[in-house]
Amino acid sequence: MAHYDLIIRGGRVIDGTGLPGFVGDVAINDGRVARIDGLKRATAERELDASGLVVAPGVIDLHTHYDAQLFFDPYCTISGWHGVTSVVIGNCGFGFAPVRPEDRERAMLRMTRNEAIEYDVMASSMPWDWVTFGEYLASLERQPLGINVTSLCPIAPLMLYILGEDRRYEEPTAAEVVEMQRLLHVAMDAGACGFSIQKLGFDSVQPDYDGGPMPTDVMSDDLILAFADVLNERGEGWIQITYAPFEVDKVNLAESVVGETTMKFIEELAARAGRPVLHNVIIPLAEAPEIYQRGMEWLADCQGRGLRIYGQGDHVRNWFQLTYEHFNLWDSAPAWKECFLGSDEEKLAHLADADLRQRMIAEEPLLLSAAMGASLPKFTLTKTGGNAALDRYVGQSMREIAEAEGRHHIDVMLDIARDSNLKAEFKSTFVKAPKAEYTADMLSSPYIVPGISDGGAHTKFFIGGAYPTDLIRWLVREEGLLTLEQVHQKLSYLPAQVAGFTDRGAIRVGAPADIIVYDLEELRPDPDFDYDQAFDLPSGDWRRIQRAVGYRWTIVNGVVTFEDGKCTGATPGQLIRQGLG
DSSP states (O other): OOEEEEEEEEEEEOOSSSSOOEEEEEEEETTEEEEESOOTTOEEEEEEEOTTSEEEEOEEESOBOOTTGGGTOTTTTTGGGGTEEEEEESGGGOOSOSOOGGGHHHHHHHHHHHSOOOHHHHHHHOOOOOSSHHHHHHHHHHSOBSSEEEEOEEHHHHHHHHHOGGGTTSOOOHHHHHHHHHHHHHHHHHTOOEEEEEEOOTTOSSOOTTSSOOGGGGOOHHHHHHHHHHHHHHTOOEEEEEEOOTTOOGGGHHHHTTSHHHHHHHHHHHHHHOSOEEEEEEOOBTTOHHHHHHHHHHHHHHHHTTOOEEEEEOOOOOEEEEOTTTOOTTTTSHHHHHHTSSOHHHHHHHHTOHHHHHHHHHTHHHHHHHTTSOOGGGOEEEEOTTOGGGGGGTTOBHHHHHHHHTOOHHHHHHHHHHHTTTOOEEEEEESSOBOHHHHHHHHTSTTEEEOOOOBTSSTTTOOOTTHHHHHIIIIIIISOOSOHHHHHIIIIIHHHHHTTOTTOSSOOTTSBOOEEEEOTTTOEEESTTSOEEEOOSTTSOOEEEOEEESEEEEEETTEEEEETTEEOOOOBOOBOBTTBO
């Protein structure tokens, strides 16, 4: 009689490949799936009764920023709470290696604005026992991991390592390009699964600490292609890129990501590298469906020509819940960036500048583009920051207050921010105003990967890591526009193939046992359409969170890490080098 470490019995098995689900049993031995069905007489050290529950592969999130958080949170929450069992870090060209000891403080400061990660959180948790990218990975590997992790090589620190801060916007010499290519080779040898870049120009929505663009934002296309040559030479790895040409109309940022100039360069990049390229982002905006439809058609045409270009589908239903102490995603609008750079005292002084205020009002169309539809007039005041004189406005939108008082809605919002010493809290409607039919249509493309959680970043004002939970309950249970087979193929198997996790993303014999078991009827984020505030950061600071309801068990490499939403304390996660487990 066969005996196993673990048997999951009687669940609706959705294997992730797209094949029809079935009610059956799954056995696990030594961290891997040992057998599927044929287990009636088998025994195990532990059995899980999954009757009436869904058994599916763990979610693979290709776009996170847990590069620092992993040193104090082995489960990458909030992702770990929402069925994610593998993450990719090092996205957007941002990261912490290679970095010389004398540049460590500046490397942390850089992340405080472009990804809104608190300096004290990084400084209090990161051991900084590395210089090179390989040493960074080795440091991660020494940490207990409750989730599988692989890393792209972020290009910004690599460029800065060669150019230095003083020359961060200069074009490297031919010899420096060769040295940068060598460093990418070294990173790939150490275990990087590819490289990442953000190129958004001088008015980047995610700038450096001092408000200037990131080095990659203004790098030449030729330098990007030089990095692609490294992957071509090696015949391995993939590229994550967020790209908009300098001449783009910033008011139409969403359209520019599938504009002619962008598409032409991404095609050249894929051809030059000969490797998969994950293009950020394809967005199913309710008011402009032609944008995502054009993206779908372009991706299909590229794949038909042998160019392995995929789109990251930004379908995530989230919102901004912000104070102007922390918010920085208006940085693509120059006057708004000017206003909210510096200390709180400097910000308050800027808010009193009448000329600057008028320029901020004139730049409102840029804000709509940066937020992909989060309309300022619809922002609602949720907390006054302790100023009782503002209590009368709580629950009202900026438009309602403006109409009642004969003022501009931006004046209303900025005056409230000023009068509360930046502590008033505003809540937006959905950032991207998603529509179910458009989102399901976009995800029907075999070349679009769902996600872009940005996990670990921007945690003072929005959360994207709940996307697996919300996607299943929204488009499968509530709308019936996707089947379980379709949604798990998108959440697990497709991202695994794009990122080279060739042995993960599906429940099949011999594969690592990364599995989630959940109640479809109960599945939802918690709180629903709201954020909690948790003071759980190592510096004593806070972040916004959403836990989940409905997950019975999360299993990583055959070991239960969460049971009924509670962490077991087990840390079976692995550092996956070069995408290989």
